Structure formats: structure tokens, C-alpha cells
Amino acid sequence: MKKYLTIGLIIALIVVAHVIVIRMFWKGHKDVPPAETAATEAKPAESVVEQKDASGKPVAVKPAAAAAAKMEMPSGKNPSLGKFFQYKQAIEGNLPCIPLSAEATTGILVDIDSRKVLWAKNQREATPIASMTKMMTLLLAMEDIANRQDLSLETPVKVSNAASKIGGSQVYLDPKETFPLGELLKTVAIKSANDSAYLVAEFLSGGDVSGFIARMNRRAKQLKMPSTNFVNPNGLPVDSGENSTSSPEGMALLAEQLLEYPQVVKWTSSITDTFREPGVKGHQVLTNTNKLLGNCAGVNGMKTGFIRVSGFCITVTCTRGGKRMVAVVTGFQDKNHRTNFIKKLLDWGYRRDAVIDDPEALAKFDKTVTNVAGKEKGAARTALAGKKKKAAAPVEAEGHE
Secondary structure (H helix, E strand, C coil), X not given: CHHHHHHHHHHHHHHHHHHHHHHHHHHHHCXXXXXXXXXXXXXXXXXXXXXXXXXXXXXXXXXXXXXXXXXXXCCCCCCCCCCCCECCCCEECCECCEHHHHHCCEEXXXXXXXXXXXXXXXXXXXXXXHXXXXXXXXXXXXXXXXXXXXXXCCCEEECCHHHHCCCCXXXXXXXXXXXXXXXXXXXXXXXXXXXXXXXXXXXXXXXXXXXXXXXXXXXXXXXXXXXXXXXXXXXXXXXXXXXXXXXXXXXXXXXHHHCCCHHHXXXXXXXXXXXXXXXXXXXXXXXXXXXXXXXXXXXEEEEEEEECCCEEEEEEEEEECCEEEEEEEEEECCHHHHHHHHHHHXXXXXXXXXXXXXXXXXXXXXXXXXXXXXXXXXXXHHHHCCCCXXXXXXXXXXXXX
């Protein structure tokens, strides 16, 4: 009897041991993706991007557009959306390591996920923002599409006489034409079309453009955008001479709202696209006014601007290694200087952000790279923060960007 009990106990122990081993093996491998999925994820990004025209037909794109497809795109909701920015570790004023910073009237660089500001210059000061105004027009349109049952990107919009008379950068809308709402928004985001921006505002407000402008200002207050006042939906000067104004902090808060809409990011990251079908009168290849696309790692939007009083300004969104930055500058008298400054600013900002939580490493970075350190930092902020009076920028052929 003891012999059989012993054998039974041994068998039971063997069974238990096998169960334990199997469970450990299963637990250790439950997160491993199927072979097909892993292979798919490991597959490198395609080098060719397919874009389509208004009819859905594929169109040829420049190699730069393919480069844009490899950019990291924001994904998911930002849990820090709308929270106050933190300036404790910001370098304020001009950056000694980037001399072009002296040409900016105002500016900011912020990690929108951590809310930490890396650089700021007159960041809450009101300044004309030109076509960056259209960012609010885009936001209200996307919010309406999300919240109204009667609206979608496919909703037809008939061109009005008033919209067809809007000048500057445009797609030459004709009162005989009707376009899907999404097509109009695309021209606003990529070409900075003033006529489309006006038509969108007119359509969404039932013809009451002044009511739409009031909505723009109410939304700005809700978003706590400092020193912000909109006078129209496109950023052109109005007859009274007034201009839409905002601050770098305000535009950064607006940009992060737009990042919540993948379609907007798709538009603002497109280097080229088309409007109207090929062969149709008025067919255009839309070229993005943001020349950082495809030329600066991670840049995926957002909006440029230029009128005489604003100089060349821009709001830029960038994602590198999953870290999202927003940069805003105004007041440049040369568009190439604006572009080159943002490229240098982003490179500097990502390097500084990598050590911002290590006081010793941050102090070393600020001293050796930024050339601002310790007790000198406070003095530099005061001495360098003031803006220079600049001569008016030359008027371009279209008068604005």
C-alpha cells in the first residue's frame, strides 16, 4: 500500500511541476505579438506617398512629400491639454547660442506634454499674427464637424459672392462653384487661402461672419489665450487698419488643440496636394507655405503667416521620439531667417529637454551650449528680453503668406 501511495505522490508532484512550468512559460510570453504582426511592425516605412485629388484619383507627388510621410504623427489625446505652461526652467529673451533669436519680436518653445517651456521671449505680448489666424478658423470648423449632426467633411458648400472677392493668397473661388467642406479646409491649411477661410466662416455661421468672429474670440477666452483678439477669419488687415493679434503662448495653446484632430495634422503636414480636378478650370497644385516640412526632423505642421506689420511668423508642431514640441515666433523680416531659426531652436530645445530634469546636467548644458548659466541667467533674461524696433518688411506679390 505504501508503495502505491509513494508512486501516486511522485506522479502528483510531477503533474504539479509541469503545470507550474507551463503557467510560467505562458505568462512570460503572453505579450509577444504574433509573428505576422511583429513582421509588419518591423517593416520599414514605404518611401512613396500616395495623394489623391478631389475626385479620389491618385496624383503624382514630389519626393519631399514621401519624406513627410515618415514624420512621427501625434497619437491619442494629450492628458495635459490646456494646463498652464511652466516657466521655471525657461531661458527668456535672446539665445546667445542662436543669434537669429534677436530678430524675433516674440516667441516660445514648449514641450506640450510636460508643459515645460524651454525658451520664451515676450511670450504673452500681443502682436499681429497674420494667417496664423486661420488656425482658429480651422479649430472651430473641426469642432463643429465633431459636434453637429448636419456637418461632415463631405458637406457641400456653395461659393458666395463675398468669398469670391477676398484677395491675397487664394484659390480663386467662383460663385458658380460648390465644394466639399473638407476641400475648402484643406486649402486653408495648406495654401493659406483667404477666400476659403472666409467662405468657411460664412457657411458655418449661416452668413453671419461677424458672429463667427465673435465665436473665435469666445473660444480664445475659453482656451485662456493671452493677448488675443480676432478681427476676421483669415488674418488680412481689415479696412479700419486693425489686425488679428495674439501671443506666442496663446498660439501654442491653440496649436495643441488642433493636434487633437488627425485630419488637420494630415493637411498641415502635406507638402503638396491638389484642388479641383486636373483639366478643370482653376485646377491648382497646392504648395505648403511651411518650408520646414521635409527639411526639419519631426516637423508636422502647423501654420505660417506674413503681412507687413507682423513680419514673417510661424507656429510649428514637431514630434521626435514621441516627444511633442510647439514653437511660435513672430516678427522676422526674412522668411529664410525665420525657417533657419526654428530649425536651430528645435534642435537646441530637444537637446535641452533631454536634461531638463537633471539640475547638474541642465546647468552644464546652459553654460556650455546656451552660454547662459547660474547667476548670469536672470540678468540675461532682463537684458535680452526687450524687443527691437524693426523696419517694415517688404510687401510680397500677394501681400501676405
